[in-house]
Amino acid sequence: MVHLRTDIGATNPNAPMHPEANSTYAKELTCDVLIVGAGFGGVYLLHKLRDEVGLNVKIFEAANELGGVWRWNCYPGARVDTQVPVYEYSIEKVWKDWTWTQKYPDFNELRDYFHHVEETLDIKKDVSFNTRVIGSQFDAESNTWEVKTEDGRTAKCKYLINAIGFAAKRHFPDWKGLTDFKGELHHSSFWPDEGVDVKGKRVAVIGTGSTGIQIAQETAKDAASVTVFQRTPNLCLPMRQRELTKKEQQDAKSEYPDIYRKRLTTFAGFSYDFVEKNTFDDNEEDREKFYEEMWEEGGFKFWLANYKDLLFDSKANDQAYNFWAKKTRARIADPRKRDILAPLKAPHAWGTKRPSLEQNFYEMMDRAENDVVNVRETPITEFTETGIVTSDGKLREFDIIALATGFDSVTGGMKNMGLKDTEGKDLGERWKNGTWTYLGMTCHGFPVSVFLPIISPVSQHSITNRHNRTCSSYTVLKDPQHSATAPPVSKSKATGSSTPSPQCKRPASKPSKRPRMQRLAGTSSSPSLTTRLCSP
Numbered sequence: 397m398v399h400l401r402t403d404i405g406a407t408n409p410n411a412p413m414h415p416e417a418n419s420t421y422a423k424e425l426t427c428d429v430l431i432v433g434a435g436f437g438g439v440y441l442l443h444k445l446r447d448e449v450g451l452n453v454k455i456f457e458a459a460n461e462l463g464g465v466w467r468w469n470c471y472p473g474a475r476v477d478t479q480v481p482v483y484e485y486s487i488e489k490v491w492k493d494w495t496w497t498q499k500y501p502d503f504n505e506l507r508d509y510f511h512h513v514e515e516t517l518d519i520k521k522d523v524s525f526n527t528r529v530i531g532s533q534f535d536a537e538s539n540t541w542e543v544k545t546e547d548g549r550t551a552k553c554k555y556l557i558n559a560i561g562f563a564a565k566r567h568f569p570d571w572k573g574l575t576d577f578k579g580e581l582h583h584s585s586f587w588p589d590e591g592v593d594v595k596g597k598r599v600a601v602i603g604t605g606s607t608g609i610q611i612a613q614e615t616a617k618d619a620a621s622v623t624v625f626q627r628t629p630n631l632c633l634p635m636r637q638r639e640l641t642k643k644e645q646q647d648a649k650s651e652y653p654d655i656y657r658k659r660l661t662t663f664a665g666f667s668y669d670f671v672e673k674n675t676f677d678d679n680e681e682d683r684e685k686f687y688e689e690m691w692e693e694g695g696f697k698f699w700l701a702n703y704k705d706l707l708f709d710s711k712a713n714d715q716a717y718n719f720w721a722k723k724t725r726a727r728i729a730d731p732r733k734r735d736i737l738a739p740l741k742a743p744h745a746w747g748t749k750r751p752s753l754e755q756n757f758y759e760m761m762d763r764a765e766n767d768v769v770n771v772r773e774t775p776i777t778e779f780t781e782t783g784i785v786t787s788d789g790k791l792r793e794f795d796i797i798a799l800a801t802g803f804d805s806v807t808g809g810m811k812n813m814g815l816k817d818t819e820g821k822d823l824g825e826r827w828k829n830g831t832w833t834y835l836g837m838t839c840h841g842f843p844v845s846v847f848l849p850i851i852s853p854v855s856q857h858s859i860t861n862r863h864n865r866t867c868s869s870y871t872v873l874k875d876p877q878h879s880a881t882a883p884p885v886s887k888s889k890a891t892g893s894s895t896p897s898p899q900c901k902r903p904a905s906k907p908s909k910r911p912r913m914q915r916l917a918g919t920s921s922s923p924s925l926t927t928r929l930c931s932p
């Protein structure tokens with residue numbers, strides 16, 4: 397039956413609970429740095445801080461393996477939309493002997509990749525798995541963070557780093573009767589590891605983000621029917637997936653350092669960028685030719701290697717949308733489905749909402765046995781034992797329902813882990829009227845002596861892979877009180893004054909014998925990680 401708990405409940409009954417300090421599963425652990433989360437971010441930081449800086453570092457991870465989102469997301473078709481070799485660590489001993497089998501690898505390959513990372517970097521000995529953090533508070537007397545786990549362990553650390561990603565809290569819309577459904581119902585990121593047999597079954601997919609698109613096109617291969625419930629059309633781009641050979645990757649390895657460096661400088665962290673030309677600098681014929689080339693190359697090129705005014709000029713944007721609609725509508729024969737999936741009028745400015753990459757989504761949806769329901773016109777009103785009812789009173793019956801309804805993204809997980817400020821106020825309470833951070837990395841009320849209390853999803857998620865742009869733009873976006881031009885700063889509630897950079901204050905404390913944390917900017921890890929640490 398469906399797992400309806402929104403967070404990652406995890407207790408570790410088998411944790412050895414060693415009494416001696418610093419054992420990874422100690423009942424009362426002490427360490428220099430405690431990282432929460434063993435995804436790309438947490439693993440990278442453990443390696444850097446333990447192996448290069450020499451600190452005593454541990455990770456608490458709710459899942460049972462390394463990999464972060466790739467441990468949780470094993471739904472049919474789950475894969476990256478970042479092409480090889482951009483979505484991997486730039487640590488030479490990790491990349492030099494690693495090759496992928498596909499241009500856009502799936503979750504199985506990502507899991508294999510993390511096994512390779514483990515073999516290369518020896519991470520797991522310092523990770524406590526099945527360990528969910530439910531509380532953390534700074535103790536000013538001892539100058540340490542005190543962290544609690546769901547199964548009753550504690551940890552004390554000088555630096556607490558929350559590398560929990562953007563997806564630690566699932567979103568389940570509060571539909572009436574959700575638990576009445578007698579078939580199989582799974583949230584995409586709680587998909588059973590052993591898989592779900594969809595052969596000959598009637599499958600519903602709710603949601604058309606990347607996940608919904610991937611589940612629909614994959615399950616449509618075997619299911620009796622797939623019905624997609626769509627609120628907003630996903631303006632998908634063709635992935636152009638292809639197999640990769642070991643040889644072609646080995647031959648290109650000498651270019652990898654440049655590719656990794658480049659992803660730090662491009663708009664979205666890919667190896668390409670917008671062209672230095674505006675849409676109407678080209679005449680119609682040349683523009684069409686340029687669009688065609690990007691379209692044929694596939695991936696996000698049509699989005700992120702397009703004319704530089706694409707996201708800034710509505711007329712330019714219309715041109716791109718019209719091209720997209722022409723190409724996509726040509727793939728859908730059924731006129732009703734065509735208008736729902738690829739309407740003539742853009743639902744929003746093209747590319748301002750992240751498009752997904754698809755392989756044969758439109759052809760699959762066009763098949764007679766499959767359907768698409770526009771839930772803007774006929775919203776879901778309730779679930780029954782056998783299916784889903786929409787506002788027109790129609791009951792559609794299913795064997796399997798996939799909830800691709802996403803997450804309480806980015807801040808949801810952080811507000812759900814008992815993180816308290818110096819006054820004992822929960823982060824959720826602090827952020828109830830808006831999300832206040834400094835560069836997405838820390839916020840007022842979390843002591844400056846811990847320079848990076850929060851390496852947050854705010855600074856690590858995938859809106860863009862460039863760290864500083866990501867966190868500043870997110871801070872501005874989330875906080876209505878920030879003007880688009882004002883630099884993101886944290887505000888002291890008591891004084892109303894702005895503090896430019898909490899990280900750069902230094903506490904009056906005894907010099908530590910421990911090696912100082914160092915600036916790691918530029919030593920990138922995953923595409924979304926350009927993490928900067930500084931020391932007291």
Ligand SMILES: Cc1cc2nc3c(=O)[nH]c(=O)nc-3n(C[C@H](O)[C@H](O)[C@H](O)COP(=O)(O)OP(=O)(O)OC[C@H]3O[C@@H](n4cnc5c(N)ncnc54)[C@H](O)[C@@H]3O)c2cc1C
Pocket residue numbers: 404432433434435436437438456457458459463464465466467469474475476477478483527528529530559560561562563564607809812813856857858861922923924
């Ligand atoms: C299906 C899918 C496809 C994606 N594809 C791409 C892509 O192609 N390109 C791209 O750039 N990005 C992609 N992303 C975004 C992805 O989130 C990042 O690329 C990256 O994996 C994030 O790594 P992370 O370490 O920051 O967080 P995560 O991978 O989310 O890891 C966070 C970890 O923290 C743990 N955790 C959370 N809360 C707690 C707690 N309270 N206690 C203990 N542990 C906790 C979680 O169990 C998790 O393992 C994709 C995401 C998904 C879901």
